[in-house]
């Protein structure tokens with residue numbers, strides 16, 4: 138009685154492939170979403186690179202470097218779209234088979250005392266909402282190792298195709314990010330004061346400034362190390378662990394390798410400021426920003442006494458941004 142239906146169901150059971158087209162944004166990028174539940178970050182990959190550079194076996198999240206096969210990266214909207222395309226296909230196929238079975242049954246039914254008619258009423262067709270690509274993202278990146286192009290909102294640290302974390306690209310991004318953050322600080326302060334009480338707003342701004350100082354120094358250290366690795370003779374230099382965190386030692390490492398240390402690439406006042414701000418970062422990270430004797434000795438900063446709490450100002454953060462940007466450019470010229 139249900140021959141057509143059974144045949145279609147057997148076909149479905151064996152699997153059918155449905156063509157589903159996913160739109161790209163106006164710059165040719167494909168939307169992707171990290172499958173890791175803690176992350177779920179959205180980013181984009183240039184579709185040509187997704188096809189040619191990304192492997193089927195493993196793709197890396199641009200934000201957290203989670204690894205998963207290429208089939209796992211649909212955004213929730215893309216996944217919902219695929220489900221509705223599949224459901225609509227099943228509804229059409231099953232409905233058609235049922236109608237064929239009903240016609241066949243009714244034709245064969247013999248009139249008698251009891252007459253049974255098989256009636257098939259299709260339900261409302263499943264609506265497929267057209268899928269649209271998310272707007273193009275402002276921040277685009279090109280992997281230094283494999284050339285894959287990708288985009289994200291905010292920072293993206295890893296290449297989706299090869300997982301490479303570019304310290305050099307991250308440093309450039311950090312400079313722009315910190316400058317934007319300082320420019321928008323008055324607006325952030327107003328927004329925070331509207332949303333929270335004055336204590337919380339002021340603490341948040343202070344943490345943002347201290348965090349900017351810490352991140353700038355950290356990012357510059359990674360950058361300096363990554364650039365140093367590009368110096369042809371760099372593998373010949375014996376290096377102490379964490380040497381890139383020590384301004385004097387890393388400066389003399391560069392001087393030995395390429396002839397110029399940090400002091401030679403900055404004016405003497407600039408180098409003194411850089412040293413003072415690096416020492417401030419050390420206080421923030423290791424002493425909860427409370428001034429100690431070591432800070433006074435190493436920074437040459439006489440505006441504080443022991444036991445005072447350091448105040449990280451917008452001017453200090455901007456100064457540090459300019460100094461590491463200048464030094465960064467000079468180092469790049471030496472490699």
Ligand SMILES: [Zn+2]
Nearest residue numbers: 171176198201
């Ligand atoms: Zn992720």
Ligand SMILES: [Zn+2]
Nearest residue numbers: 280283296299
């Ligand atoms: Zn790559």
